[in-house]
Amino acid sequence: MSDPQTPWWRSAAIYQIYIRSFADGTGTGVGDIRGMRSRLDYLRDLGVDAVWITPWYPSPMRDGGYDVSDYRDIAELFGTLAEAERFIADAHAHGLRVIIDIVPNHTSLRHEWFAAARAAGPGSPERDRYIFRPGRGPSGDSPPNNWNSVFGGPAWTRITERDGTPGEWYLHLFDSSQPDLNWNNEEVRAEFDDILRFWFGRGVDGIRIDVANGLVKAAGLPDLPTDADGSPLEPSEIADHPYLDRDGVHEIYRRWRKIADEFDHRPVFVAEAWVESLERLAAYVRPDELHTAFNFGYLRTPWSAPELRETIDATIAAMSAVGAPATWVLSNHDVERHVTRYGRAETAAGIGASRPDDPGPVDVELGLRRARAAALLMLALPGSAYVYQGEELGLPEVLDIPENMLQDPVWVRSGHTQRGRDGCRVPLPWLASGPSFGFGVGRAWLPQPADWGRLSVQVQRDDPRSTLALYREALRLRRELPALGNGAMTWLSQTDDDLLVFTREPEFMCVVNLGTAAVPLPDHWRMLLISNPLDEGLLPPDTATWLVV
Ligand code: NOJ
Numbered sequence: 313m314s315d316p317q318t319p320w321w322r323s324a325a326i327y328q329i330y331i332r333s334f335a336d337g338t339g340t341g342v343g344d345i346r347g348m349r350s351r352l353d354y355l356r357d358l359g360v361d362a363v364w365i366t367p368w369y370p371s372p373m374r375d376g377g378y379d380v381s382d383y384r385d386i387a388e389l390f391g392t393l394a395e396a397e398r399f400i401a402d403a404h405a406h407g408l409r410v411i412i413d414i415v416p417n418h419t420s421l422r423h424e425w426f427a428a429a430r431a432a433g434p435g436s437p438e439r440d441r442y443i444f445r446p447g448r449g450p451s452g453d454s455p456p457n458n459w460n461s462v463f464g465g466p467a468w469t470r471i472t473e474r475d476g477t478p479g480e481w482y483l484h485l486f487d488s489s490q491p492d493l494n495w496n497n498e499e500v501r502a503e504f505d506d507i508l509r510f511w512f513g514r515g516v517d518g519i520r521i522d523v524a525n526g527l528v529k530a531a532g533l534p535d536l537p538t539d540a541d542g543s544p545l546e547p548s549e550i551a552d553h554p555y556l557d558r559d560g561v562h563e564i565y566r567r568w569r570k571i572a573d574e575f576d577h578r579p580v581f582v583a584e585a586w587v588e589s590l591e592r593l594a595a596y597v598r599p600d601e602l603h604t605a606f607n608f609g610y611l612r613t614p615w616s617a618p619e620l621r622e623t624i625d626a627t628i629a630a631m632s633a634v635g636a637p638a639t640w641v642l643s644n645h646d647v648e649r650h651v652t653r654y655g656r657a658e659t660a661a662g663i664g665a666s667r668p669d670d671p672g673p674v675d676v677e678l679g680l681r682r683a684r685a686a687a688l689l690m691l692a693l694p695g696s697a698y699v700y701q702g703e704e705l706g707l708p709e710v711l712d713i714p715e716n717m718l719q720d721p722v723w724v725r726s727g728h729t730q731r732g733r734d735g736c737r738v739p740l741p742w743l744a745s746g747p748s749f750g751f752g753v754g755r756a757w758l759p760q761p762a763d764w765g766r767l768s769v770q771v772q773r774d775d776p777r778s779t780l781a782l783y784r785e786a787l788r789l790r791r792e793l794p795a796l797g798n799g800a801m802t803w804l805s806q807t808d809d810d811l812l813v814f815t816r817e818p819e820f821m822c823v824v825n826l827g828t829a830a831v832p833l834p835d836h837w838r839m840l841l842i843s844n845p846l847d848e849g850l851l852p853p854d855t856a857t858w859l860v861v
Pocket of ligand 1: 375378415486522523584645646
């Protein structure tokens with residue numbers, strides 16, 4: 313619980329709603345606004361402070377809505393603008409703040425600007441809103457440079473001009489249906505200023521910025537340096553990367569911060585920025601820029617006490633150096649669910665196309681045990697934390713979606729070598745039975761495992777040992793205890809211990825056993841919560857507890 317003077321976002325527990333997979337209120341098989349509204353009581357009772365909703369705009373859904381065709385409206389599949397406004401009001405009435413997602417790096421191919429760019433021809437102001445270039449080679453049939461799409465294949469696609477001749481190429485760091493905008497163009501900047509005001513004016517409390525590190529590209533779009541085989545080097549091997557984390561992005565966010573500060577309810581930003589170091593990340597949350605940024609370094613850290621401790625310390629140091637709160641995240645719609653990750657021999661995450669080819673077998677029971685302990689660790693750390701829908705149910709990654717049902721563009725663009733991210737996007741089970749376990753009245757857009765009824769909200773709600781009960785109790789205590797949320801922590805364990813032990817004032821201690829043997833608990837007055845039962849009075853492996861000391 314934080315002091316009422318502290319802004320809410322410095323200690324918030326934020327629930328990520330992947331809208332297509334949360335709750336289907338209209339029987340389309342896809343989640344929607346009506347479904348979200350019907351579950352607001354669930355979210356209030358879970359005890360989170362805010363929700364972040366992934367893109368809900370009109371979109372051809374080639375990349376799950378991260379391909380936006382109109383930033384000021386709602387996809388028909390999800391509802392209407394009026395319903396979105398009612399949702400924001402209802403969420404507020406439930407004591408929940410609302411964060412929406414904005415996608416400034418690229419639009420959809422179906423955005424009216426892209427149609428205008430195609431029609432207007434080379435050199436036109438319409439084309440200048442995107443990044444069009446002539447191809448290389450005598451007939452221009454090679455891409456303008458050697459950049460690759462994050463989803464696989466070249467980052468360039470050639471268009472046919474209106475007269476039927478092969479034309480210019482456009483840049484797309486993601487799918488070919490997601491053309492990159494040109495952030496050197498003032499019209500692009502002004503358009504997003506207006507989009508921010510449109511949503512802040514409708515009461516949203518925050519905006520998550522998609523690919524916040526990618527907007528600015530180096531002048532001249534130089535080739536990436538290559539290795540001896542001619543393949544582009546990894547971002548970590550490139551000093552002055554031509555499109556990732558360029559200093560020019562900060563000017564944009566300083567401008568955006570001023571816009572947020574125009575509003576009395578002081579909406580906030582959270583950056584999605586996969587960058588090379590915590591110091592680079594901290595630059596995004598300097599006092600005159602964004603408020604928070606996802607801490608992907610934490611999600612990438614293996615289930616190892618020394619490594620977690622190092623990441624926690626480095627995070628807190630880097631964020632406090634710029635006066636920003638730390639954030640913690642274990643799962644989202646782009647990475648393998650942590651129950652599954654923690655059940656593998658290699659427990660650090662791979663994302664999207666960068667997942668290892670053969671990540672090895674999974675011990676789901678072990679993964680869940682660790683995930684429950686990880687939840688207590690994360691929710692006890694200073695700062696704000698993200699809960700990805702379904703993690704409170706202990707859902708694992710779905711690894712066996714039939715190939716012909718995979719929808720992530722990663723699957724096609726990788727030449728069917730990477731299955732992509734559908735396995736963490738499978739619709740939630742609300743009921744023990746039914747065609748989609750209560751997700752909707754009919755089937756869901758991705759198949760759910762046959763045994764998911766046992767993980768449903770209905771089954772877990774009344775079971776005090778369930779993962780849902782653990783999250784509820786942890787979130788309730790997090791709100792109630794003055795020690796939790798914003799503030800400081802003090803380590804009691806040593807840097808090379810297999811235990812993580814820390815205190816927070818007043819009277820709070822968290823102990824996590826990441827070793828292989830059960831250990832005695834430190835002296836304490838009372839146990840508040842434990843992720844798995846004690847074993848003859850000892851704290852077993854892969855277990856966490858919260859104590860009053
Ligand atoms: C990050 C989003 O989280 C991901 O789902 C999306 O595919 C890319 N950005 C491109 O917008």
